[in-house]
Amino acid sequence: MNPFKYGQVVNGNDFCPRPALTKSIKDFIKSGQNIYVQGERRIGKTSLIIETIHHCRSKRACYVDLLEIKTTAGLCQRLAKALISFEQQSGFFEKILKSLSQLKPSIGFDTLTGSPTISIDPAIKFTPDSLNGLLDMLLSIHKKKPIVVVFDEFQDILNLREFKEVLAILRGKIQFHNSLPYIFSGSIRNKMYDIFNNPESSFFKSAIPIYVSELDTQCFVNFLKNKFALGKRTITDTAIDKIFSIADNIPGDVQQLCAAMWDTTSYKERFSEKNIPAALKLIFARESKGYEHILVQITELQLKCLVGLAKKGGKSPQSEEFLIASGISLPASVKKALNRLEQLKIVYRYEKEYKFINPFFKSWLIFKNL
Ligand SMILES: Nc1ncnc2c1ncn2[C@@H]1O[C@H](COP(=O)(O)OP(=O)(O)O)[C@@H](O)[C@H]1O
Ligand SMILES: [Mg+2]
Known part of the structure; x- marks a missing residue:
C-alpha cells in the first residue's frame, strides 16, 4: 500500500512531528486563549490543529469547515452539522432544530451512518437568532465535556453578504466564552490579516496569530x-x-x-x-x-x-x-x-x-x- 498521504488531514504515524508549534498551540488551548492559524494551502494547518487537539487530554475538537461558504444559512447549517456529530441524543437534536426554526431546516438521514442530518435552503433569509442559538449550544456542550472549536478556512466568511453582522455576532458571543478555546485557521493571508488586524473589524486583536511554515x-x-x-x-x-x-x-x-x-x-x-x-x-x-x-x-x-x-x-x-x-x-x-x-x-x-x-x-x- 502506498504510504504517502496527500489531499487529506494526516495524523498519527502519517504526521511528521512539529514539536514547537504543537507545544505552543497546546499551551494556548490549555489557557483558553483564542488563536488564529495562518499558512499557505497544503502546508499542514488542519492536520496540525487536529493532531494537537487529539493530544490534549480530555478535549474534543468541534470542527467547522467554512471552505467556499456562500450564505449565512449555509454557515448555520455547517455549525449545526458539527454540533450534531457531537451529541445525537434526541433532546439535543430538538434544541438545534428550535434554534434553526426560522431557517426552516429539513431533516434527513445519512444513508451510510444512519445519523440524522440537517439541511437548510440557502435562499432562506438568515436571522441572527439562529446563529446565537447555535453558539450558545457550543458553550453548553463545552460545560459538559470540554471542546475546542475550530473554524477552518475562516477567511471565507468574508464571502457572506452580511459578513460584518455575522462577525459581530460571533465576536459578541465568543468574548464571553472565556474557558472555551477557539481556533480560526485560514490560508488567504491578506483576508485573514484584515479580519484580525483591521481596527474596523469586530475581530480586531481578538486572537493570537500562529504562523505555520514548511516542515523542518x-x-x-x-x-x-x-x-x-x-x-x-x-x-x-x-x-x-x-x-x-x-x-x-x-x-x-x-x-x-x-x-x-x-x-x-x-x-x-x-x-x-x-x-x-x-x-x-x-x-x-x-x-x-x-x-x-x-x-x-x-x-x-x-x-x-x-x-x-x-x-x-x-x-x-x-x-x-x-x-x-x-x-x-x-x-x-x-x-x-x-x-x-x-x-x-x-x-x-x-x-x-x-x-x-x-x-x-x-x-x-x-x-x-x-
Ligand atoms: N505534519 C505533516 N506531516 C506529514 N505530511 C503533512 C504534514 N502536514 C501536512 N502534510 C501534508 O500536507 C497535506 C495537506 O495537509 P493539511 O493539514 O490539509 O494542510 P492545510 O490545512 O494547510 O491545507 C497532507 O495531506 C499531507 O500530505
Ligand atoms: Mg486545511
Whole structure:
C-alpha cells in the first residue's frame, strides 16, 4: 500500500512531528486563549490543529469547515452539522432544530451512518437568532465535556453578504466564552490579516496569530525516507532535493510527488532523479483535465503570463527579462493578467513573489512547451 498521504488531514504515524508549534498551540488551548492559524494551502494547518487537539487530554475538537461558504444559512447549517456529530441524543437534536426554526431546516438521514442530518435552503433569509442559538449550544456542550472549536478556512466568511453582522455576532458571543478555546485557521493571508488586524473589524486583536511554515527539512526528509523504506525503496539525496524544489517545499505536494514515485517504481528499487519524470507524468495523467479546464478559462495573454512565470519564476514579473520571455510588451498588461490569475486562484502572492497554487500545473506547462 502506498504510504504517502496527500489531499487529506494526516495524523498519527502519517504526521511528521512539529514539536514547537504543537507545544505552543497546546499551551494556548490549555489557557483558553483564542488563536488564529495562518499558512499557505497544503502546508499542514488542519492536520496540525487536529493532531494537537487529539493530544490534549480530555478535549474534543468541534470542527467547522467554512471552505467556499456562500450564505449565512449555509454557515448555520455547517455549525449545526458539527454540533450534531457531537451529541445525537434526541433532546439535543430538538434544541438545534428550535434554534434553526426560522431557517426552516429539513431533516434527513445519512444513508451510510444512519445519523440524522440537517439541511437548510440557502435562499432562506438568515436571522441572527439562529446563529446565537447555535453558539450558545457550543458553550453548553463545552460545560459538559470540554471542546475546542475550530473554524477552518475562516477567511471565507468574508464571502457572506452580511459578513460584518455575522462577525459581530460571533465576536459578541465568543468574548464571553472565556474557558472555551477557539481556533480560526485560514490560508488567504491578506483576508485573514484584515479580519484580525483591521481596527474596523469586530475581530480586531481578538486572537493570537500562529504562523505555520514548511516542515523542518531534515525531519521531513527522514520521515519520507522511512516511508520509502517500508517498500525497501531507497532514494538519493539529489532526488529528494529535486522533489522538494518541484513541489515548492509544500508538504502536501511533496507527499503527492513521493506517492507518484512510489507508484512508478518497484520493491527494493533505489531511485534517483531519473525516476522523477515518470512520476510527474503519472500526476499529469491524473490532473490534466483540471489543467485543460484552466486553459479554457483564461485569455491568450494570461496564458503567456503563466508560461513566463513557469519559466522565469515570479519574483520580478514586470522586468524586461520577464516581458521578453513571455512575449508580452507592456508591464501593465502583466499586472492586469496577474490580478486576474490571482482572482481565478491559479496563482498567489507570497512575500512579493507570484507562485503557482498547484506547482504541478507549472511543471505541466513546461512539459507541454506551451
Ligand atoms: N505534519 C505533516 N506531516 C506529514 N505530511 C503533512 C504534514 N502536514 C501536512 N502534510 C501534508 O500536507 C497535506 C495537506 O495537509 P493539511 O493539514 O490539509 O494542510 P492545510 O490545512 O494547510 O491545507 C497532507 O495531506 C499531507 O500530505
Ligand atoms: Mg486545511
